[in-house]
Amino acid sequence: MSANAELIADLEAVVGGAYVLHEPEDLIVYEYDGSVDRGLPAAVVLPASTEEVSGVVRAARRHGAPIVPRGAGTGLSGGAIAHQGGVVAALTRMTRILEVDVDNRFAVVEPGVVNLDLTHAVERHGLYYAPDPSSQKACTIGGNVAENSGGPHCLAYGVTTNHVLGLEVVTADGSVHWLGGRTRESPGYDLRGVVVGSEGTLAIVTKAAVRLLRRPEAVKTLLAVFRELDDASAAVSGVIAAGIVPAAIEMMDELCIRAAEQSVHAGYPTGAGAVLLVEVDGLREAVDEEVDEVERVCLRYRPMEIRTATDPEERERLWAGRKGVLGALGRLAPNYYLVDGTIPRTRLVEVLSRIREISAETGLPIANLLHAGDGNLHPSVLFDERNPDEARTALEIGGRILELCLEVGGVLSGEHGIGLEKQEYFSLMFDDDDMESMAQLKPAFDTGDAFNPGKIFPAGASCVDVFQSAAVARAGAGAWV
């Protein structure tokens, strides 16, 4: 029996033959995620319980095979790519909601539970799970934990790490540990806090105890259309500086507006250069007062139009353009490369103008979609992969934008992680001592290179080439931000 066949046999002994995939036509489905990278695993295994995950880890380790944990594969930085082969542990069969504690407002779920399914399961109690990545209809809680996912509403409510009370994890020796607990505080190091956002490199999450929030009494959405992008950016800074922290502030530029108009007919006026979407929630009185104030701030920047909505259907219409925009970008170009970075909110005007300059200089259009309230940029470079020069330029532009983010005091990723995509930029943000200190977490978890090896940290020049040659960005409705 070949080494690979022995590995597969051992995995089958843990989960049963039906849940180990190793035929090329089955593996190819797991070759890519939402990012630009690809990698073919030796096997994909679908465990159904903590015990099976533990067994899978032991079996893979016996064969020296790396393990890449995977949720729904919606990540945009290559976190779920088996670029060194090995075993993909797909957690999509672990979809049970094990406990909903209404009194104490938490739920214990398996990692394969889809983000929005959790909210659906608890909404009859007037509760919801707050982190709302735009992929929430597909992405899983386990994946969210790995990437510390955000979403439009994390401006007010925080990202995944602010909502995880405890995690059950399987470490590289196959043992099972609870990190954190079901209460707000637990003694000892906050191991839960370092596993969240560790991109599947430290442990495999097999259960998560997450906080549930009470639905707000009132929600109001304001849409403001500006002729100039700079005015919209200034309005965002104005809202924050006025001491208002809305639930969400989203922004789209002219290219996004054009794409959204073509696909969902959102009804934006002609000549619109930027759309701002502001959502305020909370107590009825607070919502009214704050939306009035947001409107006053927007009026200072010559809006073409302001609309507000309170009932769910009307609000949904205001959001339609924003929610459809990424899929709609496919109408403007065959491919796009979506960049994720965060800057201080006060630097929006400057950075967006520099991005315009980069676009003019390189000749490739860049559509800007922003979680503007927290300074999280998503410039999307439009290009055609059939033209190798354009593809290369698109990647170069991505790098220049990230360098720009760092230059103004920002960071490499707001919500998508480093993964494979940005590992070569990591050393622009952190020096050798910083990276060494982070890298020590792996031996502290006794992980070695068992989980998701070769991610986050710079891999050296050779891997840049691999990355760039593999970079074939796919456009279409399959990606979310």
Add this chain to the structure above:
Amino acid sequence: MTTIPGTAVRSVSEAVGAERLSGGEGRVIDGIRPAAAVAPESTEEVSRVLGAARRDGLGVAPRGGGTRMGLGGPPERYDLSLDTSRLDRVAAHNPADLTATVEAGITLDALRESLEEHGQFLAMDAPRPDLATVGGTLAAGAIGPLKWQFGSPRDLVVGMKVVQANGRVTKSGGRVVKNVSGYDMARLHVGGLGTLGVIVEVSFKLTPLPRRQATLLAAFDDSGPALSAGLAISNGWAAPLAMVTFDAEANRRGGFTGSARGYFLAVRLGGRPRTLDRQIDDCRRSCDRHGAVCLEVVDAAGTPVLWSKIRDLGWMDDDAPEYTARASVPSSRLPGLIAGLETGGPAPAVVAEPGYGSALVHWFADGERDAVSGAVADARVGAVHAGGSLVLERRPMGSRKIDPWGEVGGSLSIMRRMKERYDPARILNPGRFVGGI
């Protein structure tokens, strides 16, 4: 290993100069007096001090304002007190971005004053903000009532600079409010009691100050209805900044209200005028429904005064408890935990947070030491039984009867490896953290 006092003095004065050194008196932990205290004036100096300590195997206890030196077990070795109070600058405050970067030794009061000018605050409070520093508060996890609304301060930290035990200066995170770039190392240092490194600089996200504030103060016959009213409020629409219940003993010692008898609920509320009024009405109704015998609204001027008293109970020098414990349990188990405290032995003063699930319990022993330590041990059992934990924030000097941290379960093996990785020579607070880390 024992260290001759002269070594510590010589090694540290070579590293940063004798003028940074002082004697170890006033720096006693658990009856142990260090050979020296050092107060570095820069990150670079902290790095040199730790480098020297590591070379000579000195036991180092980092210290901010010194309010929490009673937290943790007795030190294995203690040669040097590392005082961060001279690292007290606001490195950057970007008001329009609601972020600030500050050195670890700045006191909470000094930072508050600096931010207040811009209508902002750091949503992290701790007892004795006149002394307590940002770094010390984070390392001790010593947080006050504002956690009800704003959660653990680890959620407010967006970036951190730490000097590791090997003297290396490392940073993680950034200065922006949303970031997934690399491991979130700051999480290990918040609540880590300085055992993995010394926090020297922290970037925070800030919060706009509420336009107006008020406190609803309600009295009940006993703890049950007070806690139920609190739970009802936390399940309603109002969004308190802080909410606590306290008993007559806490009230008597802290002088929170004039009433001598009863069990109390205090709800701190903020917002624009109409929002504030609506919240007061909602909370008032919840209190009425649960049998409040007396209701009072403390105005904007009185609110900070009242909450300073609540926050500082048990931390004033003239009225220090024998034991202070912080219990964390699922919120629904809080009434049971408190009922247990009321019936089991010497009655403590209890300030609890319904809806958050924590209680600060102070035992003021008046000559009943054994009975008190028995009651503390029982309280630990009660908290663990309720699915939570109980940490001693203060205990009598030299007392080793009760593990200050309690059991942390199976993940202790990972925590031990953390210590081995980040401080293999065990120079930082050796022996004082969970499981003897």
